[in-house]
Amino acid sequence: MISLPFPFAAKPHPPAGGVVRRVLVGGKLGDIKRLPRYFATAVLGATLIWAPLLGYLKTAPLSFRSTTSLIMPGSGASASMNVNGIGQATSYANSAFASNAVSPTETYKRLLGADRIVDAAAASLNILRSELGQPRVRLVDQTSLIHFETTGRTPHEAQARGDAILAAFFAELDALRTDEVDTRQDSGLQAIADYRASVADTRTQIEILQSSTGLLSVDQYDALLGRHLTLDDEIQTQRATLSKLAATTASLEAQLGLDASVAAATLKLFADGSYVALLDEVARTEVAYTEANARYGTRHPRVQAARAARDRSASMALSMAQSITRLDAQSLSAFDLAPDGARAQLLAELVRMHVEVSGARQQVATLERQMAEGQTALDTFAPTAAKMKDLERDFSVAEAVFASAIARAQSSKSDIYASYPLVQVLENPSLPEKPSSPNRMLAVMVGIAATLMLLISLTMGWIRIALISRLLTKPVARS
Structure with missing residues (x-):
């Protein structure tokens, strides 16, 4: 029986081992029958690459980025x-x-x-x-x-x-x-x-100490001490001046032969015009008595009349002198009866020197009394001044620390x-001109890169049989 070929009869399948080998090794480089499969794979891969990218670019919301x-x-x-x-x-x-x-x-x-x-x-x-x-x-x-x-x-x-x-x-x-x-x-x-x-x-x-002692400050005590030392120097100076005045007065009294009180009384007495006139009368009667006594005998009536006139004038002058000077007759007997000219100036100088001696002596006494009072005050205030000095030092330190603390507190406010x-x-935050997402350029570049990698992969898959054969036939280098 002769069998005729049937055009629609199924072709015999290659053995299973051959299929696996073809998948792993590939076909010949000139095998065009493989092209539909590679084309379909390329289309499918490109679709899987570009479909999500285009969908993302189409549906993703725009996002803008501001930089600061x-x-x-x-x-x-x-x-x-x-x-x-x-x-x-x-x-x-x-x-x-x-x-x-x-x-x-x-x-x-x-x-x-x-x-x-x-x-x-x-x-x-x-x-x-x-x-x-x-x-x-x-x-x-x-x-x-x-x-x-x-x-x-x-x-x-x-x-x-x-x-x-x-x-x-x-x-x-x-x-x-x-x-x-x-x-x-x-x-x-x-x-x-x-x-x-x-x-x-x-x-x-400090206030309690001030109210209880009367010492207001250490400066007050220092002022009292300075005044006391100044007063001591002044007393020494006044004593030297008094000694000098007293020596000058004593020397002048010795030269004149009378003391200052007699000199003062003399100047006062001879400053009275009535007394000077009586002295002139006494001198005139004395001259008349002398002339009469020289011419006549002592019992002559003229001599007796002249003597009586003289005694009467002298008695009147003595009475007036006692009335003016308030001195007795014995003290008046020491009077200088010739206070005119340079002697009168010496008498006046003696009186002036005596007055200065009296004033200097009183001034020294007053200064010594003040010094004694000052010494008493210093002795009283000395312990108080020492205690107040300690308190004032403590107060200054406490006040300085307090002021420093306030200054630090205030200055710390500025050190923020x-x-x-x-x-x-x-x-400042920028105003973007174009969106930062989605990045279209980056997405396109990624798609192109992925597509190129897909094509390279397919190309290497097409020629893999040649690559594998070359690797298998490559001679092994001997050492």
Whole structure:
């Protein structure tokens, strides 16, 4: 029986081992029958690559990114204030980068991403925190720059979110600095209160001592002591002057042969015109008596009349002298009866010297009395002055410490950058011109790269039999 070939009869399948070998090794390079399978694989792979990419680019919402830059100055700041009678207050803020133990940029990086910063920024924008998202903070090495980024669906929304983060960041910095200053001030209030109590207690002790002793200050005691020493020098000077005046007066009395009281009475008596006239009358009657006695005998009536006139004039002069000087006749007998000319000047000088001696003697006595009183006051105030000096020194020290504590407390208020250094905005939140996501260019480049890798893979699969054969037939190098 002759069998004719049937065109639609099923072709015999190759053995199973041959199929596996064909899958692993591949066909010949010129086998065009493999092309549909490779083409289908390429289309399927390209579809799997480009379909998600195009779907992402078509459906993904636009996202814009706003960038902000902050900078921290590297130098510190100092200020000094001198207050007359109180002291000096100095404020100094160290450089933010003076210590290697703490990095202020890392601190501010953590603060920018803190929950309360993000919550405050979201509240200011009236949105949820999940909608705002977390700012992306980046530090630039070897610089004091801090960059952070915020995203939004529109350019203005991204910029507004950057402004909100920035405002919340600076508000939190101000709050932290204020809290630090308040904490420092509260910790120093107790010390200031103790210093104030110490000053008040010392002041009370000084007032009690002043009221009980009458000594107002150590300066008063020093003034009394200085006055006492000056008074002692003055007494020594006055004693020397008195000795000199007394010696001069004694010498002048010896030269004139009478004392100062007689000289004064003489000057007073001869200053009276009536007495001088009586002396002239006594002299005239004395001359008449002498002439009559020389011409006539002692019993002659003229001589007796002249003697009687003389005695009468002398008696009247003596009576007037007693009346003027209040002295007796014996004292008047020592009078100088010729006080005219240079002798009168000497008598006046003697009287003046006697007056000066009396005044100097009284002045010395007064000064000695004052010195005795001053010595008594010094002896009384000496223990009090020593105690008051100690109290005033304690008061000065307590007042200086109190003023210094107040100055430190006040100057610490200006040192607000001690723990949280100064930070400035180098670049305000930018207004992006194009969206940052989705990145179309990047997506296209990724798709092209994936497609190229697929084509390279298919090409290597097409020529794999040649590659495998070359590897198998490659001679092994002998050592």
